[in-house]
Structures are given as structure tokens and as C-alpha cells.
Amino acid sequence: MPGTITPIVMPKWGLSMKEGTVTRWLVHEGDEIAAGNEIMEIETEKIASALEATDSGRLRRLVAEEGDLLPVKALLGVLVEGEVSDEEVDAFVEGFVAPADEDEDEEEEEGIAYRYAETAAGRIRYAVRGEGAETVLLIHGFGGDLDNWLFNLDALAAESTVVALDLPGHGPAPTPIPDPSVPGLATAVFDFMDAAEVETAHLVGHSLGGAVALAIAAAAAPERVRSVTLVCPAGLGPDVNRGYIDGFVSSASRRQLKPVLENLFADPGLVNRSLVDGVLRYKRLDGVTESLEALADGVFPGGAQRWVEPGAVAGLGVPVLVVWGAEDRIVPAAHAEAAAGAGAAVEIVAGAGHMVQMEAAPRVNSLITAHVARAAA
Amino acid sequence: MARNLSMNEAVNEALDQEMARDPTVICMGEDISGGTGSPGEDDAWGGPLGVTKGLSVKHGDRIMDTPLSESAFIGAAIGAACSGLRPVAELMFVDFMGVCFDEIFNQAAKFRYMFGGKAETPVVIRCMAGAGFRAAAQHSQMLTPIFTHIPGLKVVFPSNAYDAKGLLIQSIRDNDPVIFFEHKNLYDTKADVPEGLYTIPFAEANVVREGDDATIVTYGQTVQRSLDAAGALAKEGIECEVIDLRTLSPIDMDTVLESVENTGRLVCVDEANPRCSIAADVSATVTQEIFGALKAGVRMVTAPHTPVPFSPALEDLYIPGADRIAAAVRQTVAN
């Protein structure tokens, strides 16, 4: 049986990624690799993350060296399945031409990258990836936007159609938040599903977006909701780090904001300049501070969550998965117990904080993929 | 939604949106609409480089062409600012400040102090600066140090389209007089710019590249040149931190000091003439505040102490280039 050669290339994590630095190889030349194994760490402008192998095989060449800054789709290494000679591998490396980045054309990128839905709450930006039969809808949390799913969009799109939206009051062109409450946001997302013609979806909600997902499911499962994944969600218990929320809202400079954002990760070193700048860009838009203040007071009045409905998990009639970073400093992972008691599957991810979907992206991606597959079956 | 806009478009949009938001904002300057009183088209120019093109169509008589009388209309903008308006006056080329400087440095800058804190003068004076436009000695200067020298003035100098829009909106909303510089060579450079209004606070330098071996402090056109130098140096294993000051008064020395405390080496890059320049100011402050952190003498890369020459062959030598910046970094690192 003739062998096959598969290139490992620099991934494109998110629309703005143009290049990445190979910070560390996690495997050695000659290792047998299975699809889904973490093979190297890559740092981008936004964040560092592990690259998972998309195929299986023996790692026959480490092409990229640690420290190399390489463009998206550059050759990093070579996987081989079956019998292939060294000469053939050399020829493959020699002859490898990185395919052109199809998003390079600016006009085209605009068209492919984002879509907009006109809803009662205003114009909502969203992104769509993949062409799977099942649709996964990603709902970010307080102060976030659809880029919070940077490391999840493409991975989940391998099996499903993935839709990620900006909640009202969030993203680069924030609309006013008509009703700054969990039910209010649930209504807005529901409107969005209609406007974007998402008939049924597997909801994945992070943080405040988790509470929103649960509220939507409580109202519309199983007709419109096939499964629910709650990632470090609000809505399951009273506690929330209001100091973080207030710090996020009031920080006016990089110096003030950086230590606040460090609360989001188990490893504060992940909060780099670009990540802080991105949040500052959002916060400096006219009206955002006022809008976030109103939202914080609406959903976390007096430092406690207003909308706490762990019991809702029990009556949904669709499977519920709860994923939590063990070191979450925003919403305590202990809240997962209430969901477990109501029948949800619970996965606590060690070594990750509130942004577990970024910090442990491969693990979270495989959990969601499996959960969606089970629910769809 | 962020679009890729040129700095020219970003400045236009900032003026347009802020005028729509705040009816007290007016703009005045020579030919900022263009064609006033002429037999041909209105909005004929939109400024000599088209930066304000189209605004008079949208905002009517709030976009005011002026006679060629810098002293009168800059002074009128200042007087109007003390009387409830938020004027944005365009001085066109900063080189023209010679004929209206009294109104800027003796009037606008001093009202608040002279009047015991009772005056507010929310005026913005936009002006084009910088060399590389083949415009010779009277249309190419930076002159930034002359303005930073004056207490009571704020001095802003964006290096890209995103900063230009946010800093201009901040300047218009600021209640003190602001000199807002626009580098002619940067008008066509593009960056992602949000559709909506946003502000960037003053005295917040932007660390545009991180590095541990040397700190390059600059502003304006030489930010990109410093980044080019840093890119070349990285290939030699020298990692530079590049700081874009963004505002020159107030100035974010904290960010500079923090960086130099880490790198121990400082290169100040300034397109202005060297004597009493921003580069000299930053060098002196760092030397005074954290002498012990310095591993090598501070180096300055500036224009020479000459007027801006006309001949392209000479003008290209005049502006600090990536090669000169890189050479200065190598010298500090060699020490």
C-alpha cells in the first residue's frame, strides 16, 4: 500500500491572523501522532495556543524551528502514513508551496468573514463556518464578542455549521442593549436566530452567554434547541466576581485593564498587549461604558447573579454539558454541582480559567464535538 | 464594524461624526470647503489635500472657508471657543503658525492660567506637518517642540488612521486647546477603523512592538521607520521595543521609563530638528529619572540642524530612516 504524505501547516486562528510563532514542539521527529494530539504551541498576536494534529501518522520532519515566525499555511512539519522514502519526504518539503490565503483579498474577506442580521435589537454581526447538517450557535459572555471563539470556530466547523454572534452592546459596532437582563438577551438571541434563519441549533454559551443559552433552551427546547453546552456559565449559582466586572467596565487604560483581564486565565501570561488593546478598542467606543454598566447592574446587581435557574437544566429534554475551567476566578466551578444534580454532564478542565475555551481549546473543542454528535444521533 | 480606512478618511470621518453628534462643533480654515464665492462648484477642494472634502455638503455653514488671514481666523476660533463653540480650525501647514502664533501661545494657551482657572478654550488647531512631500523648507517642518514648550497647549501627533480618528474626537471633546498634527506622508496609510465614534485618551503611549534589548521612542512618520528598523534588527537577534508617543503634551513618560528600565537602552527618534526636540526632552527625562537603569548612553536620531531641503536626494537624507535608526540601536547595544 503506497504511503501518504500530509503537511502540518500554520493554522489560521481567527480572521485577523496573518502569521504565528512556533514557540515549542510538543512531539519529536519519529513520534506516532493521532488526530487530535497536541503537537506544538503557537503564539499569535492574540494569544498562545496548542496546535492539534488534524491527521494521524508518523512525524517524519520538523520543518519549522522553535522561534520561527511564519505566515498562515506555511509548512511546519510532515506526517506520513504508510511507506514513504526519505527522498520522497525531502522532495515534498522542497516542492511545498503554501497555498494562497484565500481571504487575502480585502473585499472578499469582508464578504466571507462576517454577516449581519437585522433584528429588533439592531444590526447583529455574526460569522458562519462549516457546512455540517447540525448547527452550533456560539454565544459569548459579558464584554466579549464572537472572537472569543477564535480557537473553536474552525475546529467545530469540521463537523457542523458553526454560527457565532455578537450580543447586543458588544462587538465593533455595538447596538444598544434593549433589555439588560438574561431573559432580555435571550430574546435578542432568539430574534437573531429567526433573522439569521437558524431553525434549530446546538447552543454553546460562555459565561453570561451560558445563562442566555440556558434561558433560550428553557423556552424553546427541544423544538429549536438540540443540545446545550454551558462553558463557565452564569445562571447556575449566585456568585460572580463583581470586582472583575467593575474593573472591566471602569478600566480606561492598558495599565488598568491588564491586571483585570489576567483574572480570566489560569495563566495570566496569556494576556498579551494585543489582547488588552483589542478590549480597549471595544471599550473606547462611544456608549460602551454606559451600556456595560447598565448590563452589569441588570445581570449582577449588588454583586450577585440575578438570574439563577439551575433547575432549568432538568426539564429541557435535550442533553446538557457543562465545561468549566478548574481555576475560574470569575464564576466559581463549584456552581457546576447544581447542574450535575439536574442531570448535566460536567467536565472540569484542570489548569484552565474562565476563558477555558481559549486556554484549553483542543480539549473544549473535542468535548463540544462529541456532545453535539451524541445529541444529533 | 471596522473598515480599512486611510488616515485622510479617518480624519474626515471623525470631523463628520463629531459634528453630527455635537452642534457646537464648527470647522474653519482656508479652502476647507473651497470655491466659496467662486463661479464654479462649491466644496471645490475640501482642503488642499481633500481631507475635509464633502463635509460642507453635509454640514453647510458649519464648514467655514476663511480669507487668507491666519491671525484673524485662528484668533476667531479661539474667541469662539471661549464663547460656547468647539471650533476646529485648520492652519493648513504648521509652517504658517508664524503669522498667527500670538493667538495660539499668548492667548489660547494662557487664558486659563491668566484668568485664574475661569476660562475654557476647547479649540482644536489641525495642521499638516513633516517632510517627504517635496514641499521644501516652508511647507515641511515638524515644529512640534515649539508647541510642547508652551504650557496650556496639548499636542497630539497620530501615526496611523485608527489613532487619528480616536485622538481627533478626543481632541474635539477636550476642554483645553489642542494642536492636532497630521503628517502629510501618512494620509494614505491605512488601518482598521471602527465605524462608530471612539476616543483614545491623551498621555497613553502605544507600545507598537515589544522587545527586551533596546527601546525606540518616537512619533508620527518615524514610527513605521522604527518598526522597519526593529524588524531588521530582529534578524540580527536584537529585539527592540518601539513606543509611539501619540501625544507629546501631555507625554506618557511612565511607559517610556518602564520600558527603559527593562531594556536599559534608549534610542529617541524624532523627525524634528534636534535642538530642544522631543527626542532631547525624552532623553533628558530618562537620564534624570533612571540613570542607573541605563546600560549605554542614550542616542538620538533626528533631522539635521538644517531647514528641510527641496531636492529629493537631500530630503530623503533629512528624514531619519530605518538604516540610521538601526545603526543607532546597534551602537547602544554594542556598548
Add this chain to the structure above:
Amino acid sequence: MTDQPFSIDRGTLLDAYRTMKTIREFEERLHVDVARGDIPGFVHLYAGEEAAATAIMLHLGDNDRIASTHRGHGHCIAKGVDVKEMMGEIRGKASGACKGKGGSMHIADLSKGMMGANGILGAGAPLACGAGLAAKRRGDGGVAISFVGDGASNQGMFLESLNLAAVWNLPVVFVVENNGYAESTSVEWAVACDSYVDRASGFGMPGVTVDGTDFFAVHEAAGEVIARAREGGGPSLLECKMYRFYGHFEGDAQTYRAQGEVENLRENHDCIKIFRAAVTGAGVISAAELDTIDAQALALVNEAVEHATAAPMPGPEDLETDVYISYA
């Protein structure tokens, strides 16, 4: 109301006299206090010119703005700036109108429409254009007055402002207080045109010349040009021919003057004496009433001096404040 030959009512005339007399006593006292060494810095006295400021300001409200000159005390008092705060300011006291940070040449009170005396000759003219522009945009009929001396009437920024005000049709009146001397230099020599009326017409606006020692003449002429400005008729130039009793600044030996010139001015061209004669002669106001005002004006100035003398100097903590509204 008794019949009287003036178009101004009796109460207003009493107020006008009080203003003129307060300015006079204020300046006479400063003349003495400077000689005694009680005043830091230098002052430019308005004594002799009181009728112009007083008559013009009678047409203005707090909504109207004036840009004054280095010789600004009279404009300040006539525009309603507090006399005690002025005296404190001139002595550099914390109680001053500008906390002692401005001094004689920079007294301002924007709440009264007084945009500041000005140490730079002619610099107020563009500022008045700006105030006029703001009034025009507000559409409330507000006007702005730019005061300049005959000397500053030759400054580029003043001449540019005449043109700009005419081009933009601004509600601005340019008042040239022609006291015959730019510092020590004669207006006859330094102003090339024969009359300010000609200069005004060169900028496409009406020009009027009045005897600045005649309160009633100034009042009438100013009333016309200010009304014109309020109604959208655009700018005008009003020349007030007047005399200053003291030098350019206190300490000026005034060797440029003719022998006996000042004595003649005080005897025959004192605007307050002329006013007094007119109103008493017409039987509108009695000498006794005016004497009472004289005493009250003197008392007010004395009280202002006492107040200023007793007031503290600014402290070291005041040195670096009030430069910016905010400075990160």
C-alpha cells in the same frame, strides 16, 4: 418723569456717572499707590477716557462680549467686573479676579462677558470676531466689541479682523480708542490714513468718528453701530477721540507731550467734568446728588484697597494649578 433734553433716562445717567467716577477714583488711587511702591508690576491707567467705556457698555448685557486692551481697568469696571476683585488682582492677591495669576493686564470675567484685558496689542480683535461668530450662531442678537488703541489699530491682526468680520458679516464693533499716542508715538505720524472712517470704508464697513470726551455723543454713535450689528447688519468701526491724563504706563516721564498739555486736558477736556456740567446745566441731576456719588465712589475704591491689602498672597500650591482643565 421730568422733561429733559437727553434721550437717556435719569436713573441711567446716575449709573453712568457712578461708573465714570468709580473708574476715575480707581485709577487715581492706583496712580498714588504705584508711586508709593504698593503695586507690583506696571499699570496702564484709563483716567480721562471714562466716557467711552461707560457709554458703550450701557448698550451691552452679560450676553455681549468685549475684548479689551492693556489699558483695561475702565472696560472692566464698566462691564461689571467686581472692583474689589480687580484691586486684589492688580496687587497679585489670592482674592483677585484671577487669583493673582493675571494682574492688571489680564483681568477677565467671562460671566460678565469680559474676555480679558490683553497684554498683546491688537490680539483682542480676532477674539472678538470669534465671540461675534458664536453669538451669530446662537442667533440671540449678541454682539462683541473689540477695543484697540490708535497704536494697535496698525497691527496686522486688527486689520485682518476687520476684513474677516466684514467677509463673515459678524456682529462685531471695532472701537478705536484714539488717545493720540501709541506709547510715546503720535497717531498723526503712525497712522497713515487721514481718518478712521476711510480705513473702515477700505474694509467695506461703516466708520464713525466721535468726540470720546462727550458721553452723549459716544452713547448715540455706539447705539447705532451696536444696533446695526445686533440686527445682522454686520461690523462697524467706531473711533473715539479721547485723552489720557497719565503716561502710557505709570512711570512714563511723558517727555513726548507738549508743555502744559496735561493741565489743559484736565481743565478743558475732562469727560467727567463735561458730563457733570451737561446734566447739572440741564437741571436733570443736582450737584449735590453727584457729590454724593463722588463720595460713594471714593469709599468703594478705598474699601477695595483695604480689602486687597488685607487679602493673602497666593500660596506655593497655586503655582502649578489652572494651566489645564485636565492634564494626564
